[in-house]
Amino acid sequence: MPQLAFASSFFEEYERLEKTVRKGVREVMAKFQALTVTELLSDRGLRLEQLARARDPRIRTIRINQAWRGVVLAPDDGGDTYVLLKVAHHDKANAWAVRHVASVNSATRGLEVRNVEALETLTPTFERTAGATATRLLQGVSDADLRRLGIDDHVLRVARTLVDKGQLEVFGAYLPEDQFEVLQFLAEGFTPEEVWRDVVAVRRPTAPGPHDPDDLSTAITHTRSRIALVSGPRELQDILTKPFAAWRIFLHPAQRRVAYRPSYAGPAQISGGPGTGKTVVALHRVRHLLERQGERESPERVLLTTYTNALAAALRESLDSLVDDPRLLPLVDVITVNTLAHRVVRRATGRTPEMVDSRQERLRWQRIAAKLELPWSEQFLALEYRHVVLGQGVTTSEEYLRASRAGRGSRLGPLQRARLWRAVEEFTGELAVEDRRTYLQICEDAARLLGRPGTPPPYRHVVVDEAQDLHPAQWRVLRAAVPPGPDDLFIAGDPHQRIYDCRVSLRSLGINVTGRSTRLRINYRSTEEILSWATALLTGERIEDLEGDGRDDLLGYRSALRGERPVLRGTASVTEELDAVARQVRAWTEADVRPAEIAVATRFHDHGERVRQRLEAEGIPVVALRDAPPADAPGVRIATMHAMKGLEFRCVAVAGVTAAALPAPKAITPPELDPLQHEADLLAERCLLFVACTRAREALHVSYSGTPSPFLPLPDTESRGGDDH
């Protein structure tokens, strides 16, 4: 019986295929599994054809349906494993098949595929243009080192022509995969020893025999990072119905390096723009920490934490399908920091205080300001309490007098501070009497309880996702929940997606990631068109890094996926905008996108409600994300931009992006009250729009009626709807 395998290049495109083609692929693959090799080769329906002009006779095509073909690697070394490399339209599949050649990497022993034709055409051109240039990209690396790292003669010639990283990227799509990665790492400045350790050694079999360039079958089994072997119909079904979960199998080496590093001497951090796989890496890190525990007698508990309950639920689900050993899963708690804090307080005190939400908190500050006849607004008081008092864990008036107010744009002299502290005492005193707490107060309590001498920290490892929005009080809980030491904290986050204005200096909280920090740069979610459009929203903004000590940027942030440019649509009226959104959603569903793969994001619930009604009138099923629908509930998702954090959809419409909604007036501190806070609030609103737009995988539609948000680029005729104003 032939064995089936899938290359990661196949998954990159499979999801985007039309439903009927995907069905064809499933049927063909099932047939593959049912036939013997002889039957397979002679099957008239499949037509496992060798192509006349093929550069590699082992790369063949099979028939998926009338118009579509699969490209298959059929080893001729007696092996019976067939690798599906690609599915494409007839002509494209044939063109691809004739140009590519398979080979075995001499260092990793993995299977690679290269576009020989492109390399043969490009190399002489690049050699000619490079001729006059004195410096070359890899001039510091010897031929011997390159060969030791698996670079063959053909690729060596290419490597020697390269002048800069841009050229390497141009070649990237045509080069054999492992060799391309080796060159990328070297180009980034890694030493040959580091590249050997991080790229080659992690893939090379432990006891490799002599290098046999023709033994493709063995090479296939060595290519775990890019080829998934399928053992039975169930696995086939799994792999083809959840292709977007391909990351479970294929981590990019940059991701693997971080997730599976045996141990970090202390807290480690991974950052990167939206969709770079930070959540995926955090999940794999948890798997690594679990699997490393082996048969240890007293197992070590792990906390996997994130910002919202919905995200925690999604992490739990992903973790369950990533970790094979069911005995390890109960060792992990997947909960938000607030839930953890609540739990700690309940266990220690036996009481569950009633929670005060931010609206109730504001009303209380308003009342206190009036009662004490203070000159400050409730917003000012709430922010002072959040950023200065809770931010620094201030508990007495003396501490408050001395507290740094860096980042606050107003001066408060000693007398003013004394007056303000009266308000803080009033606020905390009232809540204490009523046995009520805000979420951050609960965190403060929990950190104190966990820090009591003799209290054993509940976890041995803490893995944090969406770290950019955690408040210092929440960090204190996490710091206290795990003893300082190797692999204590693993932190994933993106400061460009900071939407709650949390200013944190991790170092001052006892979390020092120096030397253990990595940035991911490849986006796996969105097309380059969506990325560059969304990234432009943040151009020129100063973004503080996760540690709070410097600046972050999106240098080198890119996607290999290509698609349509986002549409920015302005209309004269709300009704027209709703019509435009409905038309767009309809167009997506007609193009075979399931409603559940579409989301509409708005700044406020009320505009979301209008969209919901408009779509329902159109007969399109709709569900509101705030009703926490099950993952498989049918219907277009309607959500606020805040609720879109951490999620992704094939198609996203961001609606109501008007001057009145973004920035939301209520979220912005008036500049006369505090100019620094004003700027910080504006940035958080801008980042919110960035977050909403970067949830889209394939298509993005941004709309407004009347005056557009100042965050939006000026509309150009090409990306605007012709019939709208």
Ligand SMILES: Nc1ncnc2c1ncn2[C@@H]1O[C@H](COP(=O)(O)OP(=O)(O)OP(=O)(O)O)[C@@H](O)[C@H]1O
């Ligand atoms: N190596 C990989 N191969 C294929 N797909 C991947 C890989 N890594 C991540 N992905 C996919 O890319 C998408 C984004 O990943 P993920 O959600 O982990 O990114 P993120 O950096 O946490 O994003 P954000 O910060 O925007 O929430 C997911 O659909 C994930 O399955």
